[in-house]
Amino acid sequence: MNWQAVHLHKEWKRFQQHCTFTFNGPLATKTEAQKVNYLMTYIGDKGREIYNTFTWIPEDENTPAENQTLEGVYAKYEAYVAPRKKLIRATVNFNRRKQEVGEKFNNFVTDLRILVKDCGYAEEERMVRDAIVLRSVHDTVRKKCLEKGDTLTLEMAINIGQNHEMSQESLKAINDEDPKVHTVRDKRYSKKKTEQHGSRSRHGTSKWHKQTPSPKACTKCGYSNIHKECPARNSKCNFCHKRGHYEKVCRNKLKTHIVDEMYSTGSSSEDYDSDSFSHEINIISNEEAEKTDWWEEVKINGKKVLF
Template sequence: MGDNRVPGPLSLEGNAAENWKMFFQEFEIYLISSEKSEKKDEVKIALLLHCGGRELLDIFNTLPIEEDDKKDYKKLIAGLNVHFEPKTSVTHERYLFNTRVQQRDESFDSFVTDLRKRAKNCSFGTLRDELIRDRIICGIFDENLRGRLLRLGESTLEEVMKQCRINEVSEDHMKELTAAANPKTHSVRAKPKPNQDVQLSGPRGSEDKPICKFCGYRHVRRRSLCPAADKECLMCGRRGHFQSRCTYKGTRIHQYHERNIWHTYREDDEPSGSDEELEKSSGSECKSQ
C-alpha cells in the first residue's frame, strides 16, 4: 500500500493540543488504510515517531512515564494525551461564558453553538442546560425578545431556543417585506456644515483627510471631488470656492433686494445718485441678462 499518504510531522506551533489531536487521528487512519493497525507495538511506535518528526521524538524521550510503558502502544498514547491535554482554568472559562453576548449581526444558532462549546470547559455538570438557557436570555441582542423570554417563567432550554428562532425568522420576513414595499426609499442626510468631517471618499469619520481650503470640508486631496469645484463664489464672483472660504482682497460683488428686484454691483462700481437712477440702471441690467 505504497500510495497511502504518510501523516506528519507534528507541529507544536499555535494550539499544540489541537495539532496533536489532528495528527493522531490522521495517523490512526494511516495505520488502517495501510493495513498496519495489527502490527506489533514496537512497529507502530516506530511508525508514530517516524511520522511525528523531531518534535514528537523529543517529547517521547522526556515523557514522564515508565520505560516499559513507552514500549506499550496504548500506554504510550495515553501518556502523550496527558502531556498534550490543555491546562484550563474553570474560573476563566466560566468568566468567558458569562460575559458572552450576541453581536448585532450574529445569528442565533451561531450564538448558541458558541455557548455550548464554552460550556464544555466550565464543569457545569447537571446545571449545564439551565445555565446555557440563562446566558441566552441575558446575552440575547434583542431587548424586546429578552422581556418576552423572562415572562415565560420557568422555561426549558428547548423552549427558549424555539422562541428565539421564531423571532429571528419573523424579523427576517419583516425586513424582506419592508424592502419589497419600499424599493426606491433613500435615506436623506443633513447637509454638513463647513469644517465638519465630511468624507467624499474613504472611511467615514477619518481624521487623516485635510480640510479643503476651497470648500471647508474634509475629503481626498483631489480637485474633482471638491463640492465647490464648479460653484461661483457669492463674494468675489469667481468659480472654484465657497463664499465662506473666499480670501480675495480685490473687487467684491454685493447684492441687495429692493422693490422685488435683486440688484448686483461690484465694490469699485458702488452706485451713487438717486434711488430712481439706481432702480433704472438695475432694472435694465436685469432685463439684459
C-alpha cells in the first residue's frame, strides 16, 4: 500500500483488490484472524500506525472482535481514506485525462473507467464514452464516433478506437519492412581521368597513349629543366642500370599496362553500357624501347592486342 499516493482512495481500492485475490486464492484455507494478520503485514509501516489509532469494538457472545475480521478492518480503513475522496477533485481529474501521443488505447480506456468511479456519476458508461469522443488522440476515432450520433455506445466507441489502433500498427509494420535490395554501384571515371588515359568506345576497343614528361621538367632527373648541369648526368638508373637519368623518369619503367575492369548494372550513363564488362587498356609505350623487350599477345573482345 502506497500511503503517499496522490489519489489515496484509488490506491486503497487497488490494494484491497490485491488482498482479496490473495485471500481467496493461496490463503483461502486460512482463518479470518490469520487473514487479518496477513493483511497487516502487507499494509506497511504507515498502515500499522494508522491501525493503532483506531478504536475497535470488542467481541461479544455472538460477534468476534472488530479487529479480528477482514470486514471490520476494511471498514476502518475505508472510513480513513473516505475524507480524501473529493467528488469535485475526482471530476477534474477525470475530465483532464486525455490520451497521450503513443499511448495504447486500451490503457487510456482503463484509466477512464477507474477515474470515473470516484466522480459519483449516475451514468458512468456514458461519461467514459464521451471522454473517448472528446479526448482520444486520433482525429479519425473522434470522427467515426461522431458519425454514429446518438446511437454510439461505449462498446462501439471502444471498438472504433481498438480497430483504428490495430490498422495503424499494421500499416506501420508494412512501411517499416526493409526489402533486401542488392545493388552494384557503377565504377566511373572522372572527365579528368578519362582525358588522361583515353576514352573507351562502346565496343571495348582501346586507345593508345604515350605519357610524356611535363614540358617544365627535365627528362633525365624529373626536376625543373632550368639548370646548367643535370644532377642525374652521372647517375645510374636502378631500373634499367643505364647512366644519365634517375629511375623515376626511366622510359623503360614508364611502359605500363593498365587494365580497368568496370561493371555496370542498368546505368543510364552515356559512358557505359548496361550489364557488360568493359576492358580499358592504356599502354604508355616508349618508341625507343629496346628490341630485347618482350611482348605478349592478348585477345580482348575478339581483338588481338600486343603489350
